[in-house]
Amino acid sequence: MTTGTTIASLADVPESGSLLFTVADGHAEDREAILVRCDEEPGVRAWINTCPHEYQRLDRGRGAAMRDGEIICPKHGSMFDACSGECDNGEAAGTTLPSVSVAVEDGEVLLADDDYTFRHEGGIDDDGPSSTSHIGF
Numbered sequence: 001m002t003t004g005t006t007i008a009s010l011a012d013v014p015e016s017g018s019l020l021f022t023v024a025d026g027h028a029e030d031r032e033a034i035l036v037r038c039d040e041e042p043g044v045r046a047w048i049n050t051c052p053h054e055y056q057r058l059d060r061g062r063g064a065a066m067r068d069g070e071i072i073c074p075k076h077g078s079m080f081d082a083c084s085g086e087c088d089n090g091e092a093a094g095t096t097l098p099s100v101s102v103a104v105e106d107g108e109v110l111l112a113d114d115d116y117t118f119r120h121e122g123g124i125d126d127d128g129p130s131s132t133s134h135i136g137f
């Protein structure tokens with residue numbers, strides 16, 4: 001039996017695109033991560049939301065661009081396999097997205113990675129009343 005914090009329902013992970021969430025790493029630094037669909041078990045993967053080529057968010061708050069099971073970097077267009085995180089094309093060729101381990105239990109996606117602590121859904125700035133998000137009053 002897996003234990004871990006629920007990130008989201010599997011049903012909430014878009015078929016194409018990504019679900020953005022925030023974790024804290026071992027230094028208590030907030031990091032953004034994304035959940036994406038994958039054809040391999042358990043049907044979902046989580047990756048740190050930064051292109052390894054240059055600092056660039058893959059999901060800029062509206063879901064990452066995806067095509068044919070690959071995540072497309074918005075800056076130079078390199079494509080990363082949604083299941084393996086590997087890139088074999090463009091500027092980021094030869095890199096792999098840093099992974100965040102997740103598990104699926106009873107339709108819920110759970111964080112299963114001792115290196116990270118779940119903070120909240122959404123990006124780093126989307127953390128509630130003190131948020132600096134763009135949502136008006």
Ligand code: FES
Binds near residue numbers: 051073074078092
């Ligand atoms: S920043 Fe992503 S491919 Fe260059």
